[in-house]
Amino acid sequence: MAPFPLPLAELMGHWGQYVVYLLIGIAFGFALEMSGFANSKILAAQFYFRDMTVLKVMFGAIVTAMVLIFLTSGLGLLDYSLVYVNETYLWPGILGGLIMGVGFILGGFCPGTSLVSAAVGKIDGLIFVLGVLFGIFAFGETVGFYEQFWHSSYFGRLTIPEWLGLPYGVVVVGIVLMALFMFWGAEHLERIFGGRDLSKEPKWRLYAGGGLLGMALLVAFIGQPTTEERWARLEATEMARLANREVQIHPAELAVTITDDTLQTIILDVRSEADFNLFHLQEARHAPLAVLPTMLDELRAAPANTVVVVVGNDEVAATEAWKYLRAESVRSVYILEGGVNNWLRTFGDETFVAESAIAGAADDTLAFHFPTAIGAGYAFAVPNEALAAGIEYTPRIVLEVKRGPGGGGCG
Numbered sequence: 001m002a003p004f005p006l007p008l009a010e011l012m013g014h015w016g017q018y019v020v021y022l023l024i025g026i027a028f029g030f031a032l033e034m035s036g037f038a039n040s041k042i043l044a045a046q047f048y049f050r051d052m053t054v055l056k057v058m059f060g061a062i063v064t065a066m067v068l069i070f071l072t073s074g075l076g077l078l079d080y081s082l083v084y085v086n087e088t089y090l091w092p093g094i095l096g097g098l099i100m101g102v103g104f105i106l107g108g109f110c111p112g113t114s115l116v117s118a119a120v121g122k123i124d125g126l127i128f129v130l131g132v133l134f135g136i137f138a139f140g141e142t143v144g145f146y147e148q149f150w151h152s153s154y155f156g157r158l159t160i161p162e163w164l165g166l167p168y169g170v171v172v173v174g175i176v177l178m179a180l181f182m183f184w185g186a187e188h189l190e191r192i193f194g195g196r197d198l199s200k201e202p203k204w205r206l207y208a209g210g211g212l213l214g215m216a217l218l219v220a221f222i223g224q225p226t227t228e229e230r231w232a233r234l235e236a237t238e239m240a241r242l243a244n245r246e247v248q249i250h251p252a253e254l255a256v257t258i259t260d261d262t263l264q265t266i267i268l269d270v271r272s273e274a275d276f277n278l279f280h281l282q283e284a285r286h287a288p289l290a291v292l293p294t295m296l297d298e299l300r301a302a303p304a305n306t307v308v309v310v311v312g313n314d315e316v317a318a319t320e321a322w323k324y325l326r327a328e329s330v331r332s333v334y335i336l337e338g339g340v341n342n343w344l345r346t347f348g349d350e351t352f353v354a355e356s357a358i359a360g361a362a363d364d365t366l367a368f369h370f371p372t373a374i375g376a377g378y379a380f381a382v383p384n385e386a387l388a389a390g391i392e393y394t395p396r397i398v399l400e401v402k403r404g405p406g407g408g409g410c411g
Helices: 008-033 040-050 054-072 090-107 111-119 125-144 160-164 166-193 204-222 228-245 251-258 273-279 293-299 318-327 340-345 350-357 387-389
Strands: 155-156 264-269 304-313 333-336
Touching: 008 111, 008 340, 040 090, 054 155, 054 166, 054 350, 090 318, 090 333, 160 166, 166 204, 204 264, 251 264, 251 273, 264 293, 293 318, 293 350, 304 318, 304 340, 318 387, 333 340, 333 387, 340 350
Parallel strands: 264 304, 304 333
Antiparallel strands: none
């Protein structure tokens, strides 16, 4: 498992993680103040092309972070799937951006920079913060009138490489080239509209730009890890867990887990559609291997008390699905021991088990005959909590510490 992002709550405890957040916040605020972001005149000057400090500092920070994120991801140091990416709501985002842009020009701040200005005691920053708080209150009180629009044009966790169908490295190089062109153009706009003497600008900025482009090219060369490569990094540890039967849970434990109100259980049935239609556990979702990639965002974002259980006819297909989910950073994933066949032997009535068993059933096939395809309509598709309570088994489920994606953003 990639060491980053760090599980701070696990490493430093509940309050220790907030100390880290405080220190990062202080450093971020210090950097913004030193860059002039507490001065509304400097912030607003970019819209008149006289002082492009804001564009150069913020866009420089963005592209530097982007290059470092994908470089460390390519080297296996960072799990990019656990990095928070805002979900895309296209038209609400466009309208919100226009409103914020107008407010930025009129007020001279964005929400984040207004806090920096207020922190150093500037009156305009304090007034702007009050306006932000009023806007938040007004939004909360009126959102019901336009909630349908607010949730419209939803695209999920959409990134530029996914949208364009291009490798991440190609997009990184393209954005860095665009940024360097923007920096060059910004300086010439400052010269034309602000009378800036570019001959006095430090030469190191040119070397910094070249270094950034070099790192972007390295990202493109290294590429991003595939599922197979991610599994290879985990294989030794995870295969040991499989061999020690640490992730295979008894049907009785699954039944108890489903009825436990403190846990959220997601059952993924990876069998064929025909077998699923014949019989499946109550609340199970049909999720063959080909469908699992479409469910990753949902599974990674599930609450920390979520247990994911993969179900097959026995354990062959379920184990492959488990490996895939582990490689893709889904936490607290388990396999139903013996699959649906073992569930039926455990909770099916004696008459059904005796009369419907298929002698010599092949591996990973349904070992029982069902007269009709009614899915979860059979009585034993529902967890029998009373029967499960009388079965002895070794509990396996241990919730893993959730490592994002949590939240983020500026302002």
